[in-house]
Amino acid sequence: MxxxxxxxxxxxxxxxxxxxxxxxxxxxxxxxxxxxxxxxxxxxxxxxxxxxxxxxxxxxxxxxxxxxxxxxxxxxxxxxxxxxxxxxxNNAASIEICDDKIRTYETLMGQGLRLPKTMVAPLIYETSEITDFSPYDTIIAELGFPMVVKEAFGSFGEQVYLVRSREELLRLVERIKHRPHLYQELVTSSIGRDIRINVVGQTAAAAMRRESEHDFRANVTAGGRMEAYTPTEREKEVAIACANRIGADFAGVDLLFGEDGEPYVCEVNSNAHFKNIFDCTGVDLAVRMLDYIRSERAGRYA
Missing domain, CATH: 3.40.50.20 (Rossmann fold)
Known part of the structure; x- marks a missing residue:
């Protein structure tokens, strides 16, 4: 055969x-x-x-x-x-959506999922400079300080910034003004901690909790610690809904802790690395993803 x-x-x-x-x-x-x-x-x-x-x-x-x-x-x-x-x-569309944080939030909005309040930076051509600063005052009035600034493209918690004042914000804007980025409320109930749930098909295959005592980002590459985590039914439901909406066969979904227990969606990764979660949980996601593909194709061509 x-x-x-x-x-x-x-x-x-x-x-x-x-x-x-x-x-x-x-x-x-x-x-x-x-x-x-x-x-x-x-x-x-x-x-x-x-x-x-x-x-x-x-x-x-x-x-x-x-x-x-x-x-x-x-x-x-x-x-x-x-x-x-x-x-x-994964398919091309889901990879493209996950790679762009702005596209991710645009795709997930209106689906009954809790998202941090998010404002998108205006387009500034590389040949142009900022001449109108009033949008940034509107952003400050809406989000307050501290606020989170994220470049649309970045991995491992890089290109994500915590800004504490108007002066700091404008200095950062001047540096990244030609790159797509967004401004976001800081979810204070989840500072320095989050959940990564790896979805395979319609299953929450593995999960870990990440926590940092020194950084508002919980990423392990930014110094965070990790431990195996048992997600609630709602957290699993949200993670699977995110992967489904984006159209990914498998994804790493990062959730923030809401004050009332309802999670916020932080981001979705179509090519989520799996070594850390294996070290943490013992779940081999490489095997789980490939076994899912084998089963899915057997059903497709049975």
Missing amino acids: KKTSCAIVHNGNLGSEKFLYQVRWLERSAGELGFDVRTIGNQELIPTIEGGIPVIKGCYAGYEPDFFFFWDKDVRLARHLERMGFKLY
């Missing part, structure tokens, strides 16, 4: 051990689950429009796996592969 072929796509120019370790983990897990697996750098798949149709050039021209496990944020490549008829986990 022919094995199901799986191509794991990662960023071939991101050579740090932190990333490659997880790529090798995925490759090993896929092989142990019986997939015919290849690990491919995104630069080895060159999206090409030839004769008006999408094709791939490079060393994998003509390669047709049964599916792509897309462990990267190269959404242009992901969309191109989908237009060629390939199935991707």
